[in-house]
Amino acid sequence: MRRGLSNLGAATLRQIEELGRMIRFGGRIVMAAGRPPFRWRSFMAAVYDSGLLSVALICAAGLTVGFVLGLQLYNTLVRFGAEDSLGTAVGLSLIRELGPVLTGLLVTGRAGSAITAEIGAMRTGQQLDGLRMMAIDPIHFVVMPRAMAVFFVLPLLSALFVALGIFGAYLMGVEVLGLDGGTYLASLEAAVEFDTDVLQSLVKSVVFGVLLALIATWRGYSCEPHSAGVSRATTSTVVTASIAILLADYLLTALWSL
Amino acid sequence: MTKVSRESGHVEARGVALAFGRRQIFRGLDCRFAEGRISVLMGGSGTGKSTLLRMIGGLQVPDEGSLQVAGQELVGLDEAQLKAVRGRLGMLFQNGALLDSMSVFENVALPLREHTHLSETEIAERVHGRLSAVGLSDIDELLPGELSGGMLRRAALARAIVMEPEILLCDEPFSGLDPPNVSRIEALLTHLNRDRGLTVIITSHHMATSLRMAHRILLLRNLGCVDGSPAQLASSRDSAIREFLGQDGAEYLAHHGHELEGAEG
Ligand SMILES: Nc1ncnc2c1ncn2[C@@H]1O[C@H](COP(=O)(O)OP(=O)(O)O)[C@@H](O)[C@H]1O
Ligand SMILES: [Mg+2]
Numbered sequence: 203m204r205r206g207l208s209n210l211g212a213a214t215l216r217q218i219e220e221l222g223r224m225i226r227f228g229g230r231i232v233m234a235a236g237r238p239p240f241r242w243r244s245f246m247a248a249v250y251d252s253g254l255l256s257v258a259l260i261c262a263a264g265l266t267v268g269f270v271l272g273l274q275l276y277n278t279l280v281r282f283g284a285e286d287s288l289g290t291a292v293g294l295s296l297i298r299e300l301g302p303v304l305t306g307l308l309v310t311g312r313a314g315s316a317i318t319a320e321i322g323a324m325r326t327g328q329q330l331d332g333l334r335m336m337a338i339d340p341i342h343f344v345v346m347p348r349a350m351a352v353f354f355v356l357p358l359l360s361a362l363f364v365a366l367g368i369f370g371a372y373l374m375g376v377e378v379l380g381l382d383g384g385t386y387l388a389s390l391e392a393a394v395e396f397d398t399d400v401l402q403s404l405v406k407s408v409v410f411g412v413l414l415a416l417i418a419t420w421r422g423y424s425c426e427p428h429s430a431g432v433s434r435a436t437t438s439t440v441v442t443a444s445i446a447i448l449l450a451d452y453l454l455t456a457l458w459s460l
Numbered sequence: 461m462t463k464v465s466r467e468s469g470h471v472e473a474r475g476v477a478l479a480f481g482r483r484q485i486f487r488g489l490d491c492r493f494a495e496g497r498i499s500v501l502m503g504g505s506g507t508g509k510s511t512l513l514r515m516i517g518g519l520q521v522p523d524e525g526s527l528q529v530a531g532q533e534l535v536g537l538d539e540a541q542l543k544a545v546r547g548r549l550g551m552l553f554q555n556g557a558l559l560d561s562m563s564v565f566e567n568v569a570l571p572l573r574e575h576t577h578l579s580e581t582e583i584a585e586r587v588h589g590r591l592s593a594v595g596l597s598d599i600d601e602l603l604p605g606e607l608s609g610g611m612l613r614r615a616a617l618a619r620a621i622v623m624e625p626e627i628l629l630c631d632e633p634f635s636g637l638d639p640p641n642v643s644r645i646e647a648l649l650t651h652l653n654r655d656r657g658l659t660v661i662i663t664s665h666h667m668a669t670s671l672r673m674a675h676r677i678l679l680l681r682n683l684g685c686v687d688g689s690p691a692q693l694a695s696s697r698d699s700a701i702r703e704f705l706g707q708d709g710a711e712y713l714a715h716h717g718h719e720l721e722g723a724e725g
Contacts, residue, residue: 324560331519332557335550336571336623337543 244347252313253355264363268370289390292371301364306410314418321422322432349415356411470495476525503680509663550625556616558604565600590618667708
């Protein structure tokens with residue numbers, strides 16, 4: 203029992219140390235971003251990889267979630283004779299919660315894992331050490347552009363997700379279930395406010411972007427230099443970033459409603 | 461332990477100890493790599509040859525001891541300070557360590573783009589010069605993944621010398637090369653050493669080549685190192701050393717034994 207406790211203590215301590223190292227690493231990324239030259243070419247390539255290639259996934263997911271929301275919320279609202287507020291219900295849940303959270307989770311699986319695997323493979327193949335020996339800082343050259351790209355694309359993808367979701371629910375509610383299109387849009391417009399809903403959505407997706415960028419690049423950068431290490435790091439990115447995003451979502455929502 | 465030498469040390473390790481977990485790699489390692497010389501680092505696999513090169517490059521920090529590289533103590537430097545030292549080093553990694561996502565040309569051009577203001581034409585000229593020196597042509601646009609092991613290693617060597625370093629560290633430059641290319645790389649390294657005064661430190665299992673080109677051989681064993689000229693080691697009274705050098709050592713001695721002239725102190 204006591205041994206179990208002391209093992210637990212040691213494990214917690216290790217986790218805290220790891221967290222400290224990760225935060226210091228984040229500091230180095232920020233410093234690197236401020237140190238010219240900015241790596242535009244690598245940044246654009248990473249925006250393409252993490253952002254543009256995720257567009258189809260985000261569109262498909264947004265649309266599908268929109269269909270489901272339209273159907274579920276309609277079925278609930280109609281019981282109270284409140285189906286006219288479908289626009290409100292769909293809009294608020296997508297903008298405040300589902301857009302940023304689901305985008306964060308999807309981009310974690312699609313792009314976060316890829317970033318970890320790529321940086322991990324570069325570490326394993328001594329490419330990062332090779333850069334250091336050429337007096338090139340791998341954080342500036344490899345890590346920073348990828349981290350900045352995730353940070354940059356996540357809010358955009360989240361907005362795309364929300365737009366497609368609202369469109370999907372419109373298709374379901376108006377075209378399939380026969381609601382009036384004008385009513386749907388009016389109830390959406392009346393309910394959504396910039397400084398509560400849209401801002402909250404934006405803050406969330408920015409925070410998720412920071413978390414994912416940091417976790418994905420750190421896991422790759424610090425992975426054990428062999429293929430099993432890379433695969434462990436990749437899994438760990440998906441698990442850690444997903445949990446971090448869900449936890450941050452809860453905290454931000456709670457803070458917002460204070 | 462260390463013999464007094466008149467050569468000024470360009471790279472020197474003193475009292476270096478290093479362990480990975482419970483596995484001790486070095487303890488009390490003293491060795492020097494003389495300026496403007498070709499030194500070959502030998503030893504069975506897993507004795508720490510690559511690790512010693514990494515320490516000289518500042519990539520691996522020893523647990524104890526000091527490492528002087530080009531007059532600069534490495535131990536205790538931070539990454540920014542190491543940059544200045546690394547600017548004077550070139551390193552060929554065992555696996556090449558070229559960047560996967562860039563073409564061969566861009567890989568070799570990278571240090572020039574990062575650290576010089578050369579024009580595109582000058583960069584192309586230098587890169588092609590280095591690539592042809594290692595016997596590669598018409599592979600500018602290929603990705604490292606499309607090269608054979610030997611070509612990869614040679615492209616990486618081109619990258620390591622493109623900035624004209626003062627000290628060149630090469631981890632197994634000959635392994636995986638066919639005989640003509642072994643000769644070519646041997647000639648290139650010898651030429652760079654003789655004409656430019658480049659300090660060359662290589663690890664190698666190619667006994668005949670090593671004996672031929674080395675000014676000094678350092679043999680890693682028992683967590684430390686024994687060093688001497690090729691002739692000194694080939695005629696060593698220590699049977700383990702003679703055994704390590706094998707047939708090539710004996711043949712070398714037969715041809716070069718006269719160079720000894722009681723040099724051993
Ligand atoms: N980063 C590391 N972590 C743990 N062990 C290592 C590491 N690097 C090297 N080793 C171990 O150190 C020993 C020496 O390795 P290395 O220098 O690559 O040997 P050599 O190049 O002489 O074959 C090996 O046993 C290797 O397993
Ligand atoms: Mg080795």
